[in-house]
Amino acid sequence: MARFAAGVGFTVASLTLAHSAAGAELVIEQVTVVSPQLAAAQPKQNVLVRDGRIVSVSSKPVGAAAGAVRLDGRGKFLTPGLMDSHVHVGEVPGLPFVPDPALAAIGDAYTRQQPRSYLYYGVTQVLNLASTPDSAAAFEAQPQHPDLFRCGPAIVLDGYPSVFIDPSVRHRAVPDFIYEPANAAKHPLPAGADAAQHTPEAVIGKLAASGVRCIKIFIENGFGPDSSWPIMSKETLQRVRAETRKRGLLLIAHANAIDMQRIAVESQVDVIAHGLWNWNEYSTEQGVPPAIATHLREIHAKKIGFQSTLRVIAGLADLFREDTLKDPAYTKVVPPSLLAWYATPAGQWFKEEMRQGMGGVPDMKAMHNYMVVASYGMRATEYLHDLGHPLLLGSDTPSAPTFGSQPGYDTYREMRMMAQSGVPLPAIFRAGTLNNARQFGLDKDYGTVEAGKIANLLLLTANPLETLRAWTSIDRIILHGSVIKRESLAAPRE
Numbered sequence: 035m036a037r038f039a040a041g042v043g044f045t046v047a048s049l050t051l052a053h054s055a056a057g058a059e060l061v062i063e064q065v066t067v068v069s070p071q072l073a074a075a076q077p078k079q080n081v082l083v084r085d086g087r088i089v090s091v092s093s094k095p096v097g098a099a100a101g102a103v104r105l106d107g108r109g110k111f112l113t114p115g116l117m118d119s120h121v122h123v124g125e126v127p128g129l130p131f132v133p134d135p136a137l138a139a140i141g142d143a144y145t146r147q148q149p150r151s152y153l154y155y156g157v158t159q160v161l162n163l164a165s166t167p168d169s170a171a172a173f174e175a176q177p178q179h180p181d182l183f184r185c186g187p188a189i190v191l192d193g194y195p196s197v198f199i200d201p202s203v204r205h206r207a208v209p210d211f212i213y214e215p216a217n218a219a220k221h222p223l224p225a226g227a228d229a230a231q232h233t234p235e236a237v238i239g240k241l242a243a244s245g246v247r248c249i250k251i252f253i254e255n256g257f258g259p260d261s262s263w264p265i266m267s268k269e270t271l272q273r274v275r276a277e278t279r280k281r282g283l284l285l286i287a288h289a290n291a292i293d294m295q296r297i298a299v300e301s302q303v304d305v306i307a308h309g310l311w312n313w314n315e316y317s318t319e320q321g322v323p324p325a326i327a328t329h330l331r332e333i334h335a336k337k338i339g340f341q342s343t344l345r346v347i348a349g350l351a352d353l354f355r356e357d358t359l360k361d362p363a364y365t366k367v368v369p370p371s372l373l374a375w376y377a378t379p380a381g382q383w384f385k386e387e388m389r390q391g392m393g394g395v396p397d398m399k400a401m402h403n404y405m406v407v408a409s410y411g412m413r414a415t416e417y418l419h420d421l422g423h424p425l426l427l428g429s430d431t432p433s434a435p436t437f438g439s440q441p442g443y444d445t446y447r448e449m450r451m452m453a454q455s456g457v458p459l460p461a462i463f464r465a466g467t468l469n470n471a472r473q474f475g476l477d478k479d480y481g482t483v484e485a486g487k488i489a490n491l492l493l494l495t496a497n498p499l500e501t502l503r504a505w506t507s508i509d510r511i512i513l514h515g516s517v518i519k520r521e522s523l524a525a526p527r528e
Contacts, residue, residue: 059084060515061098065107067091068497069114069483070468075497081112083489086514090485103517110509111497114482115158115490117470118445120307120341120428123148123162124169128376128437130383131198143369145172147525148441149179151367154523155442156508158490159480161185163250163307178518185248185286186241188274190214192221193264194254212237216267234273247474248284253294271301292316292329299332305339305473311347311411322417330414334421339473341428342415344408344451345444351404352438353385354397366524367443376437384435412455419457426473427466446505453502463498489515
């Protein structure tokens with residue numbers, strides 16, 4: 035859960051040049067185009083791609099240069115690539131917080147596979163909501179990886195997620211914290227620190243200079259019964275909001291409980307990065323109580339972006355499912371050495387930690403407890419959709435050190451849980467394509483199959499507007515005009 039620094043930014047132009055050779059052409063012939071700006075699927079279309087961008091989409095035959103790559107699209111469906119707008123690159127699901135040299139090779143295998151796993155499930159763009167610069171650099175150093183965008187974390191002194199770091203090294207691990215004078219009695223400014231360097235303006239200015247697209251704040255005063263973690267005051271949040279607007283940055287809030295989300299809404303954030311699954315005193319077995327409904331209607335009225343992140347709690351429940359590590363899909367996205375380690379007693383450490391936190395309950399009871407909590411988030415998601423709210427696809431992978439949270443596969447499972455919540459397939463499709471692109475200012479380049487867009491595309495053997503399992507029937511991933519066979523992205527045998 036410890037995610038701290040932001041890396042440097044990049045330009046879309048540099049990505050295009052990195053992924054496609056100058057002058058390269060691709061023609062996709064007689065394909066059915068499924069794109070969120072279209073009222074219906076368009077059959078028998080011919081798509082021309084040059085230099086990594088779509089040149090034309092037409093029912094007429096396409097002329098292309100000699101040597102152009104041609105794909106037969108008959109019986110197939112062409113869609114935009116998916117965007118997962120809530121990931122944490124470089125963090126290995128299930129490994130301990132404290133690095134273990136004995137597990138370094140396993141971590142390296144995951145680093146090589148992680149971007150490929152996203153691509154395997156059709157995720158061609160990701161928004162990294164805070165991890166170390168080295169982790170982001172390692173992700174982008176892989177020969178095949180989704181386009182990576184970054185959000186910078188603005189963490190209050192001693193607040194979440196830095197609470198998980200040993201206090202003796204916390205301030206060195208999170209050097210760009212925001213000092214909160216209102217918390218000074220319990221969380222004074224560290225000796226030697228210059229208060230002027232830890233104002234909202236100074237911290238956000240430094241993050242902005244690193245090239246991030248957004249700022250992430252953490253409105254989290256504790257897990258479970260604990261509510262002792264420091265958070266920003268109303269005044270500080272107002273200063274954060276003013277500075278992000280001044281610099282043209284989106285403001286994203288970690289908040290998953292009703293009291294914390296109310297603060298986020300009052301602070302006029304642009305995006306709430308989690309679903310609402312902690313209803314506190316309003317918890318009920320069925321329906322959406324009036325207080326929760328009022329809050330969700332306010333999110334809708336203020337047009338605040340909303341990531342349901344339903345897999346966060348479900349990923350914890352997966353720790354206690356007997357068949358989780360037997361899921362054949364795991365062999366496609368998890369390196370064999372890591373998958374084998376998960377099955378060892380050492381690999382079960384987080385499961386045992388979570389079990390003890392629930393009083394040592396049996397596996398089935400623990401799983402049930404988590405899924406009850408997950409059901410609140412699912413009901414909130416359905417309610418927002420019924421209001422007509424445009425949802426955003428974000429998996430929060432990995433949200434915790436659970437082996438139940440895996441890159442790419444969790445993006446697909448997030449869509450599956452959205453469907454189980456009652457969100458129809460077209461709305462899920464838009465959440466992962468045009469909605470995300472628009473929310474994060476990327477719709478000039480991504481989100482639809484149209485001339486001028488970056489050619490991050492998927493060729494499927496089923497229509498995703500008719501069946502969710504279409505996302506498991508990807509035939510080809512097209513990344514900046516380069517064609518990749520899906521199975522070539524599966525985790526290799528080590």
